[in-house]
Amino acid sequence: MLRTVLLTGLTLAIAIGGGTGSVQYALDRFEGFGALKVGQWSAYPAAGTPDSDPYAKARGARNGTLALGAAEGLIFHASRDARGRELDRSCTYRITGATPPARFWTLYPADRSLQPLPPRPGMLPALHSREILRSEDGRFSITVSPEAQPGNWLPVEGSGPFVLVMTFYDTPVASSSGLSDLVMPSASLVEEAGCRG
Template identity: 85%
Template sequence: MLRTILLTGLILAIAIGGGAASVQYALDRFGGFGALEVGQWNAYPAAGTPDSDPYAKAHGARNGALALGAAEGLIFQANRDRQGRALDRRCTYHISGATPPARFWTLYAADRSLHPLPPEPGMLPALHSRQILRDEDGSFTITVSPKAQPGNWLPVPGSGPFVLIMTFYDTPVASSSGLSDLVMPRASLVAEEAGCHG
């Protein structure tokens, strides 16, 4: 009798613990179905719309994220470089190329839970399309690094992995008509500081 009670308790503990862990993982790491992938970047065009799936709604509700409507814009995320390695705050990267047409865009670094990295004193926590230096053809290069860099610099303080968040406002990309021939900038590793990918 006691053995049956203990066995039942153990099974319930495993079931409840495993279920809670899977829910935690889904809410922290899984953004939902219907991802739009462009190179290293992915977005969820249905987020914030009535067509959004339950996972995306739960993820947004738990993180307190306010999703953009389809007519407002689209949020892209990148957590790996061109070689497929996780982005590391101790490394230096170049974000280079061009962006889809948009009235305005922003770029910032976040942790794996998509919370913005806390800026250090004197550092800008984000960049936007109206402040960056561009080449003659309209392309640009942004250096993402823990150390100060000339030109367009996005600081990433601390250590550990991070995610790049690029948000486009008032853009045709947010509608299905803007998804063809979509081009996003590339994130490439250019320097390995001490402890980079260590």
């Protein structure tokens, strides 16, 4: 009798623990269906709509985030540089290029669950389109680094991997079917600066 109770308890513990672990793994590692990929940037145009996949809905519920509606904007994120290497907080990166048309956009560093990294004391946690210095043709260059940089600088603190999150508000991209011509800036490691530590 006691053996049966112990085996039943062990079976339930394995089933519940394994099920919980597999759900956490799937939500942390699997990005979901319907991704729009532009270079190293990914977005989910269906997020926040009834057509959103179950993984996106579960991730949003777990993280307590609200997705933008199709008419409100679109969120892109990049976790790797132009060479496919994972972004590291101890390294310096340069984001160059132009963005799709939008009334306003923001760029901030986040952890893997897309929660914003804590800002450096006295610094804003994000950059936005109205404060960026641009060249004459409208292109820009942003340096993401743990060390202070001239021009457009987005500071990152701590160590380990991070994700760049770029959100476009009031943009035709979110509801457009012509997404094949979409251009996003490129993030590349600044080799001469290297990585700290």
